[in-house]
Amino acid sequence: MQIKDAAKQMAELGHATRLSIFRYLVKGGRQGVPVGDIQAELNIPGSTLSHHISRLVAVGLVIQCRKGRTLYCAPQYSKLDELIDFLKDECCIHETAAED
Amino acid sequence: MQIKDAAKQMAELGHATRLSIFRYLVKGGRQGVPVGDIQAELNIPGSTLSHHISRLVAVGLVIQCRKGRTLYCAPQYSKLDELIDFLKDECCIHETAAED
């Protein structure tokens, strides 16, 4: 994973509302959660929510699929896994010694 | 770890320059790296660098200590560990089933 991509993904998760959205999607699991459910849960205007979701989608952390009038959003677990791996590989100690 | 704190830390790491700084500090290890070394490595103006470092310090990801005229910066590994744990605990699947 490129450092630029990691930074982009973290920038998106680095916002309380978006992180809440993502966490809620994680709770919802792989089958996805309707945008409307997120809106009801987090209590934010649709336009604002739509904006945040589209940013998460843009960096690949969330995927969407429509069923009728309802848009389901689901977390892309693999992307988060990659990000965590990046942090572990590039930003942690690699010693055999003790910890902090 | 609070969601707000996690978001703040990720917002700081969510910037290519700051992430580069942090990664460089990780390479430098626990004894710390002079600000001047970071500047030479990343090739950015002092005032800009100082600004970015202070943000990393503000969220606890970096600590500093002065030795003479030189300010050493070191990563606070434990903070990153907490962040990674947050992501694993709050934003990953907790199933016994297969992966993505």
Add this chain to the structure above:
DNA sequence: TTTATATTTCCACAAAAGTAGAAATATCAG
């Protein structure tokens, strides 16, 4: 077709972040 529901796009504005030169501060050497 008309109407209702779900969500986005458009628009405008306020707030925050990024950038960097210049001046200031801190510390040490001579």
Add this chain to the structure above:
DNA sequence: CTGATATTTCTACTTTTGTGGAAATATAAA
């Protein structure tokens, strides 16, 4: 004290982000 080095603070400016109302789009139901 004077000068050199290391780094920050101040200041100003540009760009990006966040926010949400209103209008538009998509889909389905009546």
